[in-house]
Amino acid sequence: MAGEMEPGAALTLRGIGKEFGVSMTPAREAVRRLAAEGALTLSSSGRVTTPDLTPERIEELAALRALLEPELAARALPRAHMALVDRLRTINGRVAEVVAKHDVTGYIRSNLEFHRTLYLRAQAPAMLAMAETVWLQLGPTMRALYMSREGSDLQKHHRAILAALAAGDEPGLRLAVRTDVTQGLRMLVGL
Amino acid sequence: MAGEMEPGAALTLRGIGKEFGVSMTPAREAVRRLAAEGALTLSSSGRVTTPDLTPERIEELAALRALLEPELAARALPRAHMALVDRLRTINGRVAEVVAKHDVTGYIRSNLEFHRTLYLRAQAPAMLAMAETVWLQLGPTMRALYMSREGSDLQKHHRAILAALAAGDEPGLRLAVRTDVTQGLRMLVGL
DNA sequence: CATGGCTCTTTGTGATCACAAAACCCGCGC
């Protein structure tokens, strides 16, 4: 999810097992579970790789984010207190730090933490799980995305989200989340 | 997905294995995969049951359907030809048959086939997979739902979908799909 | 008659193994 692996990277059950000090059996279960969520690709012969997404697939996943995440934000809005906004501001500060250090993985991680923290307030576990599934599928691709561009104006969108949250402005919040989510992925496809 | 199992039904790995003539290993993989999609529940001790959804969870899943399926329908619309509408009409006829026979499982199956046939035209596999994941989670619950009410006016919504499709009316299609999806589940929660 | 504890059974976990298929690599021939 954090983009630690590049798209198309191959994995072996025995390799995973050795890496985590277990046998093939639990490695297989983990792989099958991740494959079920679309986070890994199983070739017809059972080989395991991280997915190498086509532009159409990326657009589709971006559309899913644009569908799910504004809804999650809107559901979180009535439950959001000042403490939440403060917490989000803190996380957003950490985003700025890792951007300065060109730490791609750290950036993706804290960016997603920002979103997750907000959506947790929606009290919608199934919907949040779906959003996280999408993040998982985009993981390896996000690395490629964020390495190609500077993340300076993503902060702008996060600030817009915070402002709408503090103002209790639902339409504004939906729009801010949607553009934050859409804009980054748009670049990758080159639209 | 077809509601063949009731909510809260227990499963054992050895039982599944015997039922399908395999050992525990493939049974475990299948169970873990389904659990990853939310189609089965794993207790903390590893016990496997079909999920017994709370009303809040049902509302959430209904909201997901209301979010995803109009989008899928809208994406299918520009690609929909007369042959597709005919095919949908045929499937809809089959829905009427099974309703007459009070065949709950058959009804759910053909109802979902109606939706899946339409959404396949959207050329959006990730989005369709998400919708099917939701269906899977609702499966056991849908049985309980459709046994408690008559499915007569669901045909009405399907006809509205077909009409909007034939007319190329996107807003109408979105609305028709949304109400078809929402209305059935609304009863169960008792809103 | 209810309740607590004890035992036996059931059940999931993870390791190991034999097997088959796929991939890889090396060398040969065109």
Add this chain to the structure above:
DNA sequence: GCGCGGGTTTTGTGATCACAAAGAGCCATG
């Protein structure tokens, strides 16, 4: 130089086993 076999290695699959924990049932006791 390039492509194509053939043998070797790697890799996933599914079965089986030992083990531990959780459940179920039963009996004794208050």
